[in-house]
Amino acid sequence: PNLRLDLIRKILAILEHNPYAQVFKSLGVVPNLDEYRISLNTDIKLDQRRYNAPTTSQVAAIWVEGSDPQKTFDRSVIVYGKGERPLYIRAYYGCYDPLSYPLFFPRGEIGWNRLMPYIGAADDTNQDLVDDTGLVDTVIAGESRGDRIGKRIVLPRTFPGGDRDMQRRFLDAMAIVQRWGKPDYFVTMTCNPYWEEITIELLLGQLPQDRPDLVARVYRAKQRSMMDLLIKGKHFGEVAAYVHVTEFQKRGLPHEHILLIMKAKSKLRTPDDYDRVISAEIPDKNKYPVLHDLVVKHMLHGPCGALKKSCPCMIDGQCRFHYPRDFCDATLQGKDSYPIYRRRDDGVRVRIRGADLDNRWVVPYNPFLLMTYNCHINVEACSSIKA
Helix, strand or coil, rough: CCCCHHHHHHHHHCCCHHHHHHHHHHHHHCCCHCCCCCCCCCCCCCCCCCCCCCCCCCCCCECCCCCCCCCCCEEEEEEEEECCEEEEEEECCCHHHHHHHCCCCCCCCCCCCCCCCCCCCCCCCHHHHHHHHHHHHHHHHHHHHHHCCCCCCCCCCCCCCCHHHHHHHHHHHHHHHHCCCCEEEEEEEECCCHHHHCCCCCCCCCCCCHHHHHHHHHHHHHHHHHHHHCCCCCCCCCCCEEEEEECCCCCCEEEEEEEEECHHCCCCHHHHHHHHEEEECCCCCCCCHHHHHHHHHCCCCCCEEEECCCCEEEECCECCCCCCCCCCCCEECCCCCCCCECCCCCCCCEECCEECCCHHEEECHHHHHHHHHCCCCEECCCCCCCC
């Protein structure tokens, strides 16, 4: 008497397209149905392909639960045809989910099983993990807080990454600049997906992008190490204040933007100060072979412009990062934003992606940080607040 007929009709309409439900209806022709009993043990080597969604009317399946107190409870599904011998499906078989949750699998789609060939299928697996986690969260929330279904939730400022949190952080950053002045260094660190700490943990056939959890954990450790070096280790000098934010690129690699405001005695004041901590040249391969290889691997922009007009950095025929830069024999104080770094025409060329690149294509870096962390670390000196 408490059942809603309209909901029952909707459920029946949905199940009209479910092959398991259709075959279930045919059980009326099975003789002596009451004599069937349940067994909770089965051979785990049963052929998985045998339990795909039924395509003929000779096979059906029933969801059952054990009631024998002498046996350890386990979930299974009994499958049988017109013959006498039943077969059993355990919770880790592909059709267990559609049989158990027909409204989640209205067309009898195969569910999870431990032998699924796409268990390590890169992006598909990552998407499946996100989908399943979201489904679990939704079901749990629906059971515990049904009163919130369909209601708008305003994220408080305590939620990291929310609008209110970002607004609060922006205001804090502006207050820091108002108190301590403009930043002196702008540092950008990008995760290297081929760090040894990442590659050594990959399974056979996996790529770094298949393990965003591993990439994020290793990057976090590296990022914290570099922050300690910059702040506590005083790599550039004594820091008065700093601001940093972690972002994730669309290809999944995390990167860090760091602004450092130095104390008066540690500020950059002359071109020689800039050259002492920042380089924008390809090192001599004979004198600095390791540093040379790292600069070529991580710190060369492009090729773009006339060398490759299809490069993603190209906007209206121009590189939005203004590469290639001009040669310059000595570092100059820039009129706005950043200094003009020393980029001598010393004849050094390297072959990158089919193009010969020179010092004009070097992204400014700090040699010690680059050799320490083996990843893209762009270090810029801020000449003005516009930087």
